Amino acid sequence: MQDKPHEECGVFGIYDYEGLDVAHTAYTALYALQHRGQESCGIAVNDDGIIRAHKDLGLVPDVFQETELNKLGAGQMAVGHVRYSTTGGNTRENAQPLVMKYAKGTIALAHNGNLVNAFELRKQLEQSGAIFQSTNDTEVMAYIVARNRLHTPSIEQAFLETMKTIRGAYSVVLMSPRKLIAARDPQGYRPLCVGQVGKSVVFASETCALDAIGADYVRDVEPGEIVVAEGGRITSIRELCGQKPSQCIFEFIYFARPDSFIGGASVHLARKEAGRCLAKEYPVEADLVVGVPDSGIDAALGYAEESGIPYGLGFIKNRYVGRTFIQPTQIQRARAVRIKLNALRSAVAGKRVVMVDDSIVRGTTSARIVALLREAGATEVHVRISSPPFTNPCYFGTDIDSRDNLIACRMSIPEIRDTISADSLGYLRVEDLAHIVPGLKDGYCAGCFTGRYAVEVPDDVPKDRFERKLSEKKNAVDFRIIKNENGDSDAWPAAGGA
Structure with a gap:
């Protein structure tokens, strides 16, 4: 462990109705979110149901040259991610967005946070025959979404059912062949906001990414909310909203950029x-x-x-x-x-x-x-x-x-x-934490200072051993999910849509 806490991750998504270059827009947004993770990054672009993706270890300008961005091609949607590993090691197969083909088509998922029951869920999935290609908890989430989609009428309903199973922190941007979805855990640990460029809808971990692409801030995704962009319409599922929020207070102290706003509050102030x-x-x-x-x-x-x-x-x-x-x-x-x-x-x-x-x-x-x-x-x-x-x-x-x-x-x-x-x-x-952000009051997580957590944690297992559980379950296979042997980006045609 370094002598400073590291960032978690940053996520971005765009559903374009303006003829924007979604790959370059995602690149610019990820550049603005680079402070949230410098180990790896990736972008997935959806062009009429064909999802092309590129990801690798390294900083945004190192992973994405003009050649890589051009290979992603034109599209209507894109999802991007910058990563610092908490669950799962710093390897290429753990880079995001995670792109997965399943019975209903293809999804691309980018996740900021950590699931406290990831190991338990992964073990259950493996016992039912699932084969994992990475060691991060994002793949666990994706498997559960794919399984739930087989028994639900839409991808957003599948994610709602998934939220009832997973526990912990997650701000997620998910792209299906026809929809772009943003979701936040019921406690709202990690930030996630909604923006707009003309008629185009964007989701981002911080408002500084909206500023970078010229988008206007609309609002934050509420804790427990699922926001769905499709065909020029925005809908929302709030079934899991209303629980006591637990925003990470350290976002304001250290993680977020000072020019960002979280929940309407200035990080700088x-x-x-x-x-x-x-x-x-x-x-x-x-x-x-x-x-x-x-x-x-x-x-x-x-x-x-x-x-x-x-x-x-x-x-x-x-x-x-x-x-x-x-x-x-x-x-x-x-x-x-x-x-x-x-x-x-x-x-x-x-x-x-x-x-x-x-x-x-x-x-x-x-x-x-x-x-x-x-x-x-x-x-x-x-x-x-x-x-x-x-x-x-x-x-x-x-x-x-x-x-x-x-x-x-x-x-x-x-x-x-x-x-x-x-x-x-x-x-x-500790008592001054409530004063530094007007309006937060008791709606924040200070567990690293107090030991009081809003979600039950595995306190019988030391933190370092808890996170090694997943990292130790590595595959020996070099799973080239994004690049083929020639180094070109692969594409997955969608067999249907959510």
């Missing part, structure tokens, strides 16, 4: 409010407030405004190194922070500095960043964290690990302060 709360709770005499790029900057602005201490640029970030930079040896791990980040000596030398960051997982990165400031001449370094201490794992699409690997489970706050060599350390209080 939520982070600034967290900084304000820190300034009220942990005042200190200092000369400068700096934010650790990127997600610490907004909270640092809030801290500076509330405290009256000037905000300044304290770090220079190397924009050519992604969050998934690999450090295979201890020496390279030690150098990684310097490669990605450097303190601005002219700004911090001789200053008492308040350093604002979003979280501490293991503490190693925080210690190195504090060291950078001291080596650049900072006389004092006071660390403020815009989230509470991580004391529990997340089972809903975030790689916050087992308690054994969380520093706050092994040390007190004074001990953590000494470990990272800070002059003082203050975390956001």
Whole structure:
């Protein structure tokens, strides 16, 4: 596990009524969602029931050159996905969208989240004869949808029945030969919104993707809702709506882009409010407030405004190194922070500095960043964290690990302060989480801070073992679901439609 929580995934879908280039539109949207996952990405395009897809390991601009986008061809619908693995390893067969042929035709499915009963469901399916080609929980979901479709009148009804079986977090975009469907779990863990470009309908994990393609925000998909786009009409199934929402609060603290809105609330303003709360709770005499790029900057602005201490640029970030930079040896791990980040000596030398960051997982990165400031001449370094201490794992699409690997489970706050060599350390209080996003009140999940989850989790199994259960069930077969031996994209004709 890295010393920062990783993103989950990002999904996108478009049903075009304007003559747009859906492949290039999906590409642009995924570029805007790249922060949600940098391990793999993919796009599936539907042209009158023929679904062509391309996916691979890597960033969006690396996987999709103009040649790959052109091979996807023209179409009326597209589904896209960027991935960071939580359930299932970082392998090509686990990349999404998942494209599957079954008795009623073909579906393409992109999923953001994590199913807590995926292993149990997968075992049941295997015992009934199912053969899996990947190790992620998205394929489990797709199998159940396909099975339910055989006994229901439509693909949306099949997904409704599937929602009654699966448990956990899922924001899903599903494409059938004739329909584009967006669905969100009844707790609404992960964000999903509806947008519009002219008459065309789009679905996206965050509103920043809508901005990137020139779409207008319409509304969020409600927790438990299924939204169906078909033939110029939008319909909705709300049978499972109305449960107490449990939006992941860490979307506001870290995962989402600051220019996004979730549930109508600004991510940027939520982070600034967290900084304000820190300034009220942990005042200190200092000369400068700096934010650790990127997600610490907004909270640092809030801290500076509330405290009256000037905000300044304290770090220079190397924009050519992604969050998934690999450090295979201890020496390279030690150098990684310097490669990605450097303190601005002219700004911090001789200053008492308040350093604002979003979280501490293991503490190693925080210690190195504090060291950078001291080596650049900072006389004092006071660390403020815009989230509470991580004391529990997340089972809903975030790689916050087992308690054994969380520093706050092994040390007190004074001990953590000494470990990272800070002059003082203050975390956001759990009770302040309700204040940073107006309107959320108790409708959010803070299980990684409190241990209270809205959905029953396998608390008798450590998080790392829980997620390895699926990853260990790997196929030895090189299943080339997207490219053939020549490297060209395959196409699946749809035998009917939902």
